[in-house]
Amino acid sequence: xxxxxxxxxxxxxxxxxxxxxxxxxxxxxxxxxxxxxxxxxxxxxxxxxxxxxxxxxxxxxxxxxxxxxxxxxxxxxxxxxxxxxxxxxxxxxxxxxxxxxxxxxxxxxxxxxxxxxxxxxxxxxxxxxxxxxxxxxxxxxxxxxxxxxxxxxxxxxxxxxxxxxxxxxxxxxxxxxxxxxxxxxxxxxxxxxxxxxxxxxxxxxxxxxxxxxxxxxxxxxxxxxxxxxxxxxxxxxxxxxxxxxxxxxxxxxxxxxxxxxxxxxxxxxxxxxxxxxxxxxxxxxxxxxxxxxxxxxxxxxxxxxxxxxxxxxxxxxxxxxxxxxxxxxxxxxxxxxxxxxxxxxxxxxxxxxxxxxxxxxxxxxxxxxxxxxxxxxxxxxxxxxxxxxxxxxxxxxxxxxxxxxxxxxxxxxxxxxxxxxxxxxxxxxxxxxxxxxxxxxxxxxxxxxxxxxxxxxxxxxxxxxxxxxxxxxxxxxxxxxxxxxxxxxxxxxxxxxxxxxxxxxxxxxxxxxxxxxxxxxxxxxxxxxx
Amino acid sequence: xxxxxxxxxxxxxxxxxxxxxxxxxxxxxxxxxxxxxxxxxxxxxxxxxxxxxxxxxxxxxxxxxxxxxxxxxxxxxxxxxxxxxxxxxxxxxxxxxxxxxxxxxxxxxxxxxxxxxxxxxxxxxxxxxxxxxxxxxxxxxxxxxxxxxxxxxxxxxxxxxxxxxxxxxxxxxxxxxxxxxxxxxxxxxxxxxxxxxxxxxxxxxxxxxxxxxxxxxxxxxxxxxxxxxxxxxxxxxxxxxxxxxxxxxxxxxxxxxxxxxxxxxxxxxxxxxxxxxxxxxxxxxxxxxxxxxxxxxxxxxxxxxxxxxxxxxxxxxxxxxxxxxxxxxxxxxxxxxxxxxxxxxxxxxxxxxxx
Numbered sequence: 001x002x003x004x005x006x007x008x009x010x011x012x013x014x015x016x017x018x019x020x021x022x023x024x025x026x027x028x029x030x031x032x033x034x035x036x037x038x039x040x041x042x043x044x045x046x047x048x049x050x051x052x053x054x055x056x057x058x059x060x061x062x063x064x065x066x067x068x069x070x071x072x073x074x075x076x077x078x079x080x081x082x083x084x085x086x087x088x089x090x091x092x093x094x095x096x097x098x099x100x101x102x103x104x105x106x107x108x109x110x111x112x113x114x115x116x117x118x119x120x121x122x123x124x125x126x127x128x129x130x131x132x133x134x135x136x137x138x139x140x141x142x143x144x145x146x147x148x149x150x151x152x153x154x155x156x157x158x159x160x161x162x163x164x165x166x167x168x169x170x171x172x173x174x175x176x177x178x179x180x181x182x183x184x185x186x187x188x189x190x191x192x193x194x195x196x197x198x199x200x201x202x203x204x205x206x207x208x209x210x211x212x213x214x215x216x217x218x219x220x221x222x223x224x225x226x227x228x229x230x231x232x233x234x235x236x237x238x239x240x241x242x243x244x245x246x247x248x249x250x251x252x253x254x255x256x257x258x259x260x261x262x263x264x265x266x267x268x269x270x271x272x273x274x275x276x277x278x279x280x281x282x283x284x285x286x287x288x289x290x291x292x293x294x295x296x297x298x299x300x301x302x303x304x305x306x307x308x309x310x311x312x313x314x315x316x317x318x319x320x321x322x323x324x325x326x327x328x329x330x331x332x333x334x335x336x337x338x339x340x341x342x343x344x345x346x347x348x349x350x351x352x353x354x355x356x357x358x359x360x361x362x363x364x365x366x367x368x369x370x371x372x373x374x375x376x377x378x379x380x381x382x383x384x385x386x387x388x389x390x391x392x393x394x395x396x397x398x399x400x401x402x403x404x405x406x407x408x409x410x411x412x413x414x415x416x417x418x419x420x421x422x423x424x425x426x427x428x429x430x431x432x433x434x435x436x437x438x439x440x441x442x443x444x445x446x447x448x449x450x451x452x453x454x455x456x457x458x459x460x461x462x463x464x465x466x467x468x469x470x471x472x473x474x475x476x477x478x479x480x481x482x483x484x485x486x487x488x489x490x491x492x493x494x495x496x497x498x499x500x501x502x503x504x505x506x507x508x509x510x511x512x513x514x515x516x517x518x519x520x521x522x523x524x525x526x527x528x529x530x
Numbered sequence: 531x532x533x534x535x536x537x538x539x540x541x542x543x544x545x546x547x548x549x550x551x552x553x554x555x556x557x558x559x560x561x562x563x564x565x566x567x568x569x570x571x572x573x574x575x576x577x578x579x580x581x582x583x584x585x586x587x588x589x590x591x592x593x594x595x596x597x598x599x600x601x602x603x604x605x606x607x608x609x610x611x612x613x614x615x616x617x618x619x620x621x622x623x624x625x626x627x628x629x630x631x632x633x634x635x636x637x638x639x640x641x642x643x644x645x646x647x648x649x650x651x652x653x654x655x656x657x658x659x660x661x662x663x664x665x666x667x668x669x670x671x672x673x674x675x676x677x678x679x680x681x682x683x684x685x686x687x688x689x690x691x692x693x694x695x696x697x698x699x700x701x702x703x704x705x706x707x708x709x710x711x712x713x714x715x716x717x718x719x720x721x722x723x724x725x726x727x728x729x730x731x732x733x734x735x736x737x738x739x740x741x742x743x744x745x746x747x748x749x750x751x752x753x754x755x756x757x758x759x760x761x762x763x764x765x766x767x768x769x770x771x772x773x774x775x776x777x778x779x780x781x782x783x784x785x786x787x788x789x790x791x792x793x794x795x796x797x798x799x800x801x802x803x804x805x806x807x808x809x810x811x812x813x814x815x816x817x818x819x820x821x822x823x824x825x826x827x828x829x830x831x832x833x834x835x836x837x838x839x840x841x842x843x844x845x846x847x848x849x850x851x852x853x854x855x856x857x858x859x860x861x862x863x864x865x866x867x868x869x870x871x872x873x874x875x876x877x878x879x880x881x882x883x884x885x
Contacts, residue, residue: 025722027722032844033844035634035635036634036635036636036637041636043589043591043593131631131636132631132636133603133606133607133633133636134636135589135603135606137589137590137593140595140599141590141593141595197636197637200636201637213725213727215728215836216642216645216646216836217646217834217836217837217840217841218718218719218834218836219718219722221725239722241718241722241834242834242836243717243718243834244831244834244840245831245832245834247701247704248701248704248716248717248832248833248834251704251705251708251709251716251717252716252717254709255708255709255712255715255716257715257716257717257718407582408581408582408583409583409588410582410583410584410585410587410588410849411582411583411584411587413587413590413591413592413594414584414587417594427592428592429592430592451594451596452592452593452594
């Protein structure tokens, strides 16, 4: 009898999702716990999913499913002719969330914008160090402290950003998660109560969902914001059921315990495609995985040697073995989902014989080199060790003897930056703001040598193009410059470009209008249930 | 004792000496805890720092940071100070009940621990309950049927259980029991249909307190699979231990005497033999509780069970020093306190130990 009762309860639970369709509760089986709810403090996508992507708005936002920037809390903006002043005109009548722990007395205005940026920028701002070790990782990482001279309130609904130098990607930067707009009124109240740390635990935003509760490592609950400025969300309750194991997530999806799950196991994809209850969405990810030679060290300072090695790599075999099909061969240093992607750029052909001949022409008949394999999984490289082994076999065919080296992740990142590093490094990048500059300047610019430019590659013709593109604000003109830069990159081959991952997103059949976010986010505003 | 050979000592005097002895025992044990405690703080402090990996660099990830910013952050987090200084600082905090704040979540470590610990305890107790309730009868049956088919089947199953990879076992159960048969939910602690603020942190109790219909049953159904998975190895150990202890006891003279007296087999086995066999079994169960923490890490990860096992593992990966050292210390303290309680309990039960 008891067994029966339990079975009935479990059955009722499995049906819970179906029953909840009327009440419109969407359950998302997320992969991990958020670090906190103040997105500006963090850099992890899991944290942004739980905070900025549901609870907050920015001045401008990426249109859902694209890398295109659209108005949000700012209805429009003007840029001065010298590119140094950005004036934002703010939306009127936007309400902050009313919850058990806070009731706003006024609408969103310029004070909130100034507060949201000044707390990150000004070292003696009361909220600059409101939690221990507040690092403002993204704000600093995107060079905002050097870039922004001031953030000024012109009037209640106008804010002016003054820059130290022109920077075309500025608008895209302001659509990033760290630029989420906080309520100054709420922050002031917390400060007066001596509970500033709650800003990171009980968030108040203007976004489509209100935070309701978080049970650590288990569940996050949200309610639709009834007075959302862009119209109430189609679902009433949003639940994140934190489920770290990918196979278990799939079982939950099948059992109807959740509607949407991220990061499926590549091995499960075939089953999912044949599963009648599940729709498998897919899109190329905003990332690139590469092998960066050290172009400062012989013989890799020789373009022909690099080209020859690129031709020795069998990328199709890597895609099959390492990505299990969930990837696409990369020819460019930027992914296809980014504007200015040059689709007709020819990749180095796989031709070991020609590669061997080219190496011989450069006087190389046998060569010892190292390939560094990352110790962690990333979308752009799910198994670096395996990838390195495949390359080892490929290179052996052209007389190059490869030793694979590995370090702990932190150590790997640090040592791979060194200018005199011995060996080629497997690494990759996931875009932050959908701007080509975020790939080309960050990973291949002269300033980044000894830093995130793992190829240690500083090539003046390339540098001139990307620097020019940084200050021009016309997108058509920037596109041309970046296209040329990609051609120069391919000729010079500082990297072997390997793959762009393909993102798979299994959702249940009753989920309507879920769109994969190119930035790897999971956004539930605009999603409905049948 | 004090009264010597002049007849039975006055009972009040005896009680007085007993108390003195117990107090001495208590003081001695507590005294021993101080160096153990300091050792635990030192070990927990050193353990995470011995692993390669720099939390600041891990935080920056692929993006990296300038040398100037790196140095500034090291300084802000206090990682640039000599180890002994960091340790003393940590020890000073611990003395005041402050375990520091998580590097990642910025929440006090103690607060996180107290939030998550009940989930681990609840799961461990259920797993242990299962192991005991099934393991002891299985062992007894195997002992009675020694050498027969039932013995071989029971012990063979126990051996399989003991060698079962937890990860595989958990997934198999989920796929078959939750997926195909749909008898239990896949993971989590309670259905999302129920929502109430935690009072004790124990879902079984909180669901009863919540007064929401079906909440308790939902909590129970969520506990079944993780308890089976976590309880499998202890179950096998308990069954095997019970069997061997029973076999030893069944050969004793007093059991033969009991049988000769014509007592029913139930009385012989259930009362005379089992009681004595349970002593080593109890010790084994006690030891298994410590081992459960290890198994809990995997079980919690698979079943999305919000306990301290998963919390600690995540913190090791992100080199969250404060959480790892604080968590280890809390576990060490709990083990120490439990040991102390057990020692004192033995003292109360068995006068020999008191002396």
